[in-house]
Amino acid sequence: MVPVFYIFAALTIIAALSVILQRTPVYSALSLIVVLCSLAVLYVSLGAKFLAVIQVIVYAGAIMVLFVLVIMLLNAGRERHTEGSRLARWLGVPLLAAFLVEILSVIWNGLSSGAVAPPAPDAGPAAVGALLFRHYVLPFEVTSILILVAILGAVVLAKKQL
Amino acid sequence: MPEATYLDANELVINMGPQHPATHGVLRVKLRLDGERVLGTECIIGYLHRGVEKIAENRTYVQFAPYVDRMDYVAAVTNGMGYCEAVEKLMGVELPPRAQYTRMILAELQRIASHLLWLGTHALDIGAMTPVFYTFREREEILKIFENYCGARLTTHAFRIGGLQYDLYDGFEKDATKFCDYLLPKIDEYEELLSTNRIWMNRTKKVGVLSGKDAIALGVTGPVLRGSGVKWDIRKVQPYEAYDKVEFEIPTGQNGDTYDRYIVRIQEMRQSVRIIRQSVERLAPGPIFGKVGKVIKPPAAEVYHSIEAPKGELGYFVVSDGSTHPYRVRVRPPSFVNLEALDIMSRGHLVADIVAIIGTLDIVLGEVDR
Amino acid sequence: MALSSDTLFLLGVAVVKVVVVLLVLLTAIAYIVWLERKLVAHIQSRWGPYRVGPYGLMQPMADGLKFLFKEDIVPLEVDRFVYWLAPFLSFTLAMLTFAVIPFGGSFKLFGHEIYLQIADLNVGLLYIFAVTSLGVYSIALAGWSSNSKYPLFGGLRSSAQMISYELSLGLAVVGTLMISGSLSLRDIVNSQTGTWHLAGTNTFLPHWNIFVQPVGFIVYFIAAIAETNRIPFDLPEGETELVGGYHTEYSSFKFAMFFMAEYANMVTVSCIATLLFFGGWHGPVFGPAWLHVLLPVFWFALKVFCFLFFYIWTRGTLPRFRYDQLMAFGWKFLLPVALLNILATSFVVAWIGT
Numbered sequence: 001m002v003p004v005f006y007i008f009a010a011l012t013i014i015a016a017l018s019v020i021l022q023r024t025p026v027y028s029a030l031s032l033i034v035v036l037c038s039l040a041v042l043y044v045s046l047g048a049k050f051l052a053v054i055q056v057i058v059y060a061g062a063i064m065v066l067f068v069l070v071i072m073l074l075n076a077g078r079e080r081h082t083e084g085s086r087l088a089r090w091l092g093v094p095l096l097a098a099f100l101v102e103i104l105s106v107i108w109n110g111l112s113s114g115a116v117a118p119p120a121p122d123a124g125p126a127a128v129g130a131l132l133f134r135h136y137v138l139p140f141e142v143t144s145i146l147i148l149v150a151i152l153g154a155v156v157l158a159k160k161q162l
Numbered sequence: 163m164p165e166a167t168y169l170d171a172n173e174l175v176i177n178m179g180p181q182h183p184a185t186h187g188v189l190r191v192k193l194r195l196d197g198e199r200v201l202g203t204e205c206i207i208g209y210l211h212r213g214v215e216k217i218a219e220n221r222t223y224v225q226f227a228p229y230v231d232r233m234d235y236v237a238a239v240t241n242g243m244g245y246c247e248a249v250e251k252l253m254g255v256e257l258p259p260r261a262q263y264t265r266m267i268l269a270e271l272q273r274i275a276s277h278l279l280w281l282g283t284h285a286l287d288i289g290a291m292t293p294v295f296y297t298f299r300e301r302e303e304i305l306k307i308f309e310n311y312c313g314a315r316l317t318t319h320a321f322r323i324g325g326l327q328y329d330l331y332d333g334f335e336k337d338a339t340k341f342c343d344y345l346l347p348k349i350d351e352y353e354e355l356l357s358t359n360r361i362w363m364n365r366t367k368k369v370g371v372l373s374g375k376d377a378i379a380l381g382v383t384g385p386v387l388r389g390s391g392v393k394w395d396i397r398k399v400q401p402y403e404a405y406d407k408v409e410f411e412i413p414t415g416q417n418g419d420t421y422d423r424y425i426v427r428i429q430e431m432r433q434s435v436r437i438i439r440q441s442v443e444r445l446a447p448g449p450i451f452g453k454v455g456k457v458i459k460p461p462a463a464e465v466y467h468s469i470e471a472p473k474g475e476l477g478y479f480v481v482s483d484g485s486t487h488p489y490r491v492r493v494r495p496p497s498f499v500n501l502e503a504l505d506i507m508s509r510g511h512l513v514a515d516i517v518a519i520i521g522t523l524d525i526v527l528g529e530v531d532r
Numbered sequence: 533m534a535l536s537s538d539t540l541f542l543l544g545v546a547v548v549k550v551v552v553v554l555l556v557l558l559t560a561i562a563y564i565v566w567l568e569r570k571l572v573a574h575i576q577s578r579w580g581p582y583r584v585g586p587y588g589l590m591q592p593m594a595d596g597l598k599f600l601f602k603e604d605i606v607p608l609e610v611d612r613f614v615y616w617l618a619p620f621l622s623f624t625l626a627m628l629t630f631a632v633i634p635f636g637g638s639f640k641l642f643g644h645e646i647y648l649q650i651a652d653l654n655v656g657l658l659y660i661f662a663v664t665s666l667g668v669y670s671i672a673l674a675g676w677s678s679n680s681k682y683p684l685f686g687g688l689r690s691s692a693q694m695i696s697y698e699l700s701l702g703l704a705v706v707g708t709l710m711i712s713g714s715l716s717l718r719d720i721v722n723s724q725t726g727t728w729h730l731a732g733t734n735t736f737l738p739h740w741n742i743f744v745q746p747v748g749f750i751v752y753f754i755a756a757i758a759e760t761n762r763i764p765f766d767l768p769e770g771e772t773e774l775v776g777g778y779h780t781e782y783s784s785f786k787f788a789m790f791f792m793a794e795y796a797n798m799v800t801v802s803c804i805a806t807l808l809f810f811g812g813w814h815g816p817v818f819g820p821a822w823l824h825v826l827l828p829v830f831w832f833a834l835k836v837f838c839f840l841f842f843y844i845w846t847r848g849t850l851p852r853f854r855y856d857q858l859m860a861f862g863w864k865f866l867l868p869v870a871l872l873n874i875l876a877t878s879f880v881v882a883w884i885g886t
Contacts, residue, residue, distance in 0.1 A: 026614065026676060033669070050715075061665025063696065068669065069691050072676045072684065124654065125715065129662040176681050182775060198685070198855055289763060289852025295576035361764055361851045513685070513774075514767070514854045 004045050008038040023070045029064060036060045050124050172200060177512075178356035180209045184287045184517035188525030191516070198512045207498075208455070210531040214299045218404070218491035223249050223323060223458040225432045226488065231317040233495060234278050234529040238317045239272035240309070240471040246321045247402055248467035252460040253323075260448040262404045267404075268305040268311070268320055268337055270434040270441070274345065274525075275304040276472035277427045277434075284424070293301050293352055307337050318491040324454030328382050331373035334405040335442050349431055357425070366421035370519035373418055380506070381390050381499045383429060384474025386523060387417040389423030396470035409442040412472060420522040427524075473497050473524050494532060497525040541644065547649050553630055561590030561795045568844045575848035598791060599788035608677065614677035619782065619789035622670030622806050632656035633803045634718050636813045636828040639821075648813075648829065649718065656717040660804065661702055666758065666796070668694045671778045674790070678781035679850070686777030687702040689767050689871035697758040697765075702709040703870035704752035708741045708808045721812030727833045740811040747873045749880045751866050753839075756801035758862065760794065762843060764850040765858060779854075802839035812836050 016037065018031035036059045043052035132140050174197075181192040187445055188209035194201040201506040214233060218226045230245045231238035248430055278301045282294030284478070305315040312320045321327070329427075356362045372382070387394055396413045397405040413429030415422025462484035468477035474496025481490040500523045508519050566581065566588065573580025581588030605857065633656075641882035653659050668691055675687015708716065712723035726739045742749050758765035767777075774780070779790045806812060815831030817824055853861070 049655050053655050053662045056662035057665050065668050065695055070673055079689055290849050292576050299577055361853060364857050365851060365854055512855055
């Protein structure tokens with residue numbers, strides 16, 4: 001499973017970079033789909049098939065479709081380079097550096113301790129369901145209410161005359 | 163002038179035709195859309211313009227007769243009948259009854275053929291594939307009768323000014339009645355496929371509504387007018403040939419929507435069968451030509467004569483200067499006038515309804531453009 | 533890494549399975565097209581293809597060759613990469629679903645139990661839904677990249693349609709999942725072995741899910757027709773409105789790929805309907821050992837064929853929905869019915885379980 005991990009980890013990173021660097025919005029969206037799908041493969045390599053499939057169905061198959069739909073509807077053209085705001089330069093570069101250090105330290109600690117995430121023994125629908133509806137039931141329900149509010153807000157904003 | 167659309171999105175202009183499977187030829191419709199909703203339409207015609215009216219000025223009355231077949235090429239017989247009658251009216255010729263009833267039989271057969279073609283293509287536009295093959299099968303029988311009568315199937319040139327070119331062939335009466343017996347169950351079959359079909363009703367009811375008042379204001383005629391509940395049929399109100407001697411009814415709709423126009427046309431086919439049956443009974447041996455000379459030379463005058471073509475009022479305005487050539491011929495084509503209603507009927511509907519509405523207007527571009 | 537002979541053998545078997553399934557599937561797709569043309573022709577009092585080979589049986593080959601040799605016209609202003617990607621995506625995804633579909637039971641070969649299925653994934657059904665949900669992209673991207681208005685309309689319509697009906701499609705099968713308690717297609721089929729026993733008496737009705745999940749099946753099948761863009765839900769390509777919909781600007785083999793994908797998807801949803809509701813490959817089995825292996829495959833194919841026949845029959849009969857009616861039907865009728873079905877089923881399952 002190790003070569004699989006490296007191949008798809010590399011693919012994930014390349015695609016993620018492509019999300020940011022592409023100028024055409026549709027290409028960015030497509031790259032994001034590649035990221036999501038290769039993440040799903042990484043889940044499979046960890047033994048979490050159910051999670052992988054759900055990842056593809058929910059993110060790649062539903063949410064990103066809406067993204068692509070909106071991009072197509074707005075008929076967004078190529079992005080234009082702006083001069084860049086000063087805020088980005090003064091706030092962005094230090095933040096980027098901080099994040100890099102953080103990530104590197106996590107990786108370093110992980111490598112030195114040798115503790116790679118253990119493959120999940122049984123991350124089937126039953127286990128995930130039990131976790132969601134027993135242990136995390138409050139965050140789960142709060143999230144659903146949040147999404148409901150967001151939907152209502154979107155409807156109100158979009159349809160001025162209801 | 164673009165109207166405001168929601169979210170300030172740009173309105174989309176889409177070009178339907180002249181190469182489009184559902185515009186029945188080379189009609190070009192510019193649609194202004196908000197999403198899929200139609201804000202307005204603009205018809206651009208003339209892709210099939212051949213200058214038929216101008217050609218008439220350079221032909222003799224007899225020579226011009228075949229040209230009118232090429233206007234509404236799916237109802238050539240009625241076209242020719244209208245033209246012949248207009249010239250006959252100009253010359254004051256009375257037709258013998260045999261010629262009159264023959265013309266009526268052939269014209270009603272043509273009406274059925276035209277409605278069959280309309281039904282098939284209209285259903286195809288709405289997505290039902292099968293009726294078009296059924297209606298073509300039945301139409302074929304009509305075309306066979308035409309072929310036996312005059313040798314041509316589509317552009318028949320069946321009549322001559324003053325009467326008929328040919329007398330009826332042996333067994334014509336039998337063929338005509340046999341066809342009537344054959345057709346009626348088939349019409350029931352179409353109705354079984356469509357009339358009570360939920361999808362068909364959803365697609366046609368309340369689509370392309372045209373009120374009787376609007377219809378009259380736009381000069382719309384034929385089944386489109388009758389579908390809006392106006393009882394107007396030239397065969398009844400200004401009878402020509404022997405239409406005053408046969409019994410038939412004028413089917414009308416109430417709501418003026420696509421479904422009503424569909425029902426009206428279906429009923430008209432049944433009424434045509436009635437007319438054919440009565441006319442066949444009254445076919446008696448006799449002359450087939452009225453009193454016309456070898457050379458058609460009407461007196462200097464002008465005349466407007468209209469008949470009820472399958473698609474509506476088909477009128478011919480003929481001006482004669484006393485020579486063998488018409489001075490001016492002007493055609494009032496039903497398709498052209500009916501097409502005017504497209505805009506008012508399609509506003510606020512969806513793109514898919516446009517094809518249903520173009521279908522329900524039953525236009526033939528050969529006649530619109532001439 | 534040294535491979536044992538066992539591993540090599542299993543690897544070989546897997547490769548053989550993949551090749552056989554692909555070949556059978558591609559042939560099947562070609563002949564479904566032939567079947568459709570022939571059946572629809574007979575419905576419409578025509579003959580259909582009859583000139584190429586006996587009964588026009590070579591027609592699929594002729595069509596394939598024609599597609600191959602046609603000029604591949606690429607309009608000037610298309611987005612070349614995406615324009616090229618879309619048909620491949622469409623075809624690949626349609627083929628991928630067959631990886632988890634079981635065609636029959638199993639047999640022993642050199643001491644190995646060999647299943648008539650490429651891979652028995654324990655989340656097989658979800659895998660199929662995941663792959664088909666990606667299928668939306670091929671259509672949306674084809675519509676977008678063509679840089680033309682009719683394809684764009686087709687792409688937008690189908691994206692909306694497929695998202696809407698995917699919900700009903702997914703929810704319709706939840707009932708059967710609750711009854712069988714597994715996501716593996718093989719387990720679901722195995723749970724349908726035998727006959728129904730009612731109050732201790734044998735009813736001789738096969739133990740198929742259709743008898744306990746009729747509502748689920750109906751919702752599933754309607755949603756499946758919509759999902760595969762067939763009449764009466766073929767709005768994305770409704771040719772009398774949108775010319776050709778999303779594939780208006782495609783020609784030659786790129787068009788053929790969309791075409792084949794559509795038929796492959798038809799086969800997929802028919803397979804799932806067979807597996808989930810009609811007992812998969814179960815049927816009367818008799819005779820020698822080899823017949824015990826082949827008969828189930830035959831039953832499976834027969835059931836799938838019935839669904840395909842129904843598909844074609846529908847096409848010969850019904851007109852097309854309108855876009856808003858389609859949406860209203862999906863959201864206001866199918867979805868609530870599917871949800872109610874889940875509710876009822878879960879109550880019954882819980883009641884029996886206690």
